[in-house]
Amino acid sequence: MRLAWPSRTYHSCAQLLLRALNQCVSCYPSLRFACHRTRFYGLAKGYLEVPRFIRKSALPRALVLTLVLALSFPPQLAFARDDKMTFIRDAEIEHYLRTLGNPIFRAAGLDPTSISLLMIQNADLNAFVAGGMNIFFYTGLLQASETPEQLQGVIAHETGHIAGGHLSRGSKAMRDASAQAIIGMLAGVAIGAASGRGDIAVGTIGGAQSVAERGLMGFSRAQESSADAAAMRFLDSTGQSSQGLLDFMKKLAGQDILPVDRQVEYVRTHPLSQDRVGSIEHHLQTRADLSGKKLEASFQNMHERMKAKLLGYMQPQTALLRYTDKDPRVPARYARAIALYRTSQLQRALVIMETLLKEEPDNPFFIELKAQMLFENARVAEAVDLYKKAVTLQPDSALLRVSYAHALLENKGDVDLVLQHLTEANRLEARDAQTWRFLAAAWTRKGEITKDMKYQGLVSYALAEESLANGKDKTAGQYAERALKSLPKGSPYWLRAQDIKINVENDAKD
Numbered sequence: 001m002r003l004a005w006p007s008r009t010y011h012s013c014a015q016l017l018l019r020a021l022n023q024c025v026s027c028y029p030s031l032r033f034a035c036h037r038t039r040f041y042g043l044a045k046g047y048l049e050v051p052r053f054i055r056k057s058a059l060p061r062a063l064v065l066t067l068v069l070a071l072s073f074p075p076q077l078a079f080a081r082d083d084k085m086t087f088i089r090d091a092e093i094e095h096y097l098r099t100l101g102n103p104i105f106r107a108a109g110l111d112p113t114s115i116s117l118l119m120i121q122n123a124d125l126n127a128f129v130a131g132g133m134n135i136f137f138y139t140g141l142l143q144a145s146e147t148p149e150q151l152q153g154v155i156a157h158e159t160g161h162i163a164g165g166h167l168s169r170g171s172k173a174m175r176d177a178s179a180q181a182i183i184g185m186l187a188g189v190a191i192g193a194a195s196g197r198g199d200i201a202v203g204t205i206g207g208a209q210s211v212a213e214r215g216l217m218g219f220s221r222a223q224e225s226s227a228d229a230a231a232m233r234f235l236d237s238t239g240q241s242s243q244g245l246l247d248f249m250k251k252l253a254g255q256d257i258l259p260v261d262r263q264v265e266y267v268r269t270h271p272l273s274q275d276r277v278g279s280i281e282h283h284l285q286t287r288a289d290l291s292g293k294k295l296e297a298s299f300q301n302m303h304e305r306m307k308a309k310l311l312g313y314m315q316p317q318t319a320l321l322r323y324t325d326k327d328p329r330v331p332a333r334y335a336r337a338i339a340l341y342r343t344s345q346l347q348r349a350l351v352i353m354e355t356l357l358k359e360e361p362d363n364p365f366f367i368e369l370k371a372q373m374l375f376e377n378a379r380v381a382e383a384v385d386l387y388k389k390a391v392t393l394q395p396d397s398a399l400l401r402v403s404y405a406h407a408l409l410e411n412k413g414d415v416d417l418v419l420q421h422l423t424e425a426n427r428l429e430a431r432d433a434q435t436w437r438f439l440a441a442a443w444t445r446k447g448e449i450t451k452d453m454k455y456q457g458l459v460s461y462a463l464a465e466e467s468l469a470n471g472k473d474k475t476a477g478q479y480a481e482r483a484l485k486s487l488p489k490g491s492p493y494w495l496r497a498q499d500i501k502i503n504v505e506n507d508a509k510d
Helices: 015-022 061-071 075-080 091-107 139-144 148-163 166-173 175-192 207-216 221-237 243-251 265-269 274-286 297-314 316-322 330-342 346-359 364-375 380-393 398-410 415-428 433-450 454-469 473-486 492-509
Strands: 031-040 046-055 084-088 116-121 127-130 134-138
Touching (some): 091 116, 091 148, 116 139, 127 148, 134 139, 166 221, 221 243, 243 274, 297 316, 316 330, 398 433
Antiparallel strands (some): 084 116
């Protein structure tokens, strides 16, 4: 797990808003958006979607910017200017969410690999679907959920929205929300751009996001009931009780009668009614065979560790008060180790990690955490060995592979091994800017070792991909043109560089 800013400036903005942008195309045919991923570091590895804002209309650029500046912060939204969110990624928590969600996705007839699970650091209680196949979880909801069954119920409900195609109405019925999302995204880009080092990647979302979320991401009562019915059906198919879903709904009891500004976000975007609760209770009565059915004990362990980890990272001082050194439970010690590390008490944190690893020597996430602690304190060689073990134990984690490759690069390790893990990380997940930056560094080193000029072409190609992911189309085109001069004609990378060049040129003409 790494907590670091990249060394150069990126356009930071909220993934939620960027997903909303993709739904704006039919509303605003003069605009086209494409999203690419760039790596930041959150809990473990953080991604932010970076927008490529491509002007397709004949409107003067100055006019577009004037409209944006005039509308970005209307008086009724000014109160939320300082409301920031952070998109975070963590291999362990994502693994847990996947373990809960994959059976639900399969029951819904969906390919689990096509669904993205994303976390937003926000204390409010909310989860929602945006952009069709993306489920967002506020950390507030993750921490407020008491059992894995409750969290699985939320996942099942959000999957019901995906399976029901409830977002397809967004581009037609939510024109105002789309416009607000555009404004909010541009405001976020202006405010959120940052460089240097920092503790955690930040995507700024102001008041425009809040309004857009409640509109574009909000659902009607009929759609909520439909998603509930689908969720119960999916849970039945997996042999799980809907009790967790009911328990979560009961946590929200009374929210629907509060003023909107006092409701939790989940109720604002998911209208709650007693009828919905009654329907779930009736369903439970009809499935007495699943009454009291709970997930395996290992899920409760994962759930408690998730909550402890989030608290340790986001509120280290609170974690140290809540989990005292007299608490022998694994989640308590885990939270303390993270909190101590986050408060610059490395040696005390490492002592706790040693005790945890003695009990669970093959836990890849304990190993990863210790590796991060060492890596960020200039003990890179030790971190390399730990990252290697973590990847061996969890080979399907792209985040761990990129961490290992990064450590190898810093330690001047086997460049072929670096390339192997970065290539596999690209296969496991959609390509992202930071992976391409590491590939460029690895190919540069390979060229220096072999004196083979072809690696100059590969470096240019990797930088073209990175630039494209960062929304720097002109720079991407320039690098792609360089790559075409050095790469073997007709090779896969040459063809991809050609695609980049042609697409950038076509976009520039429009």
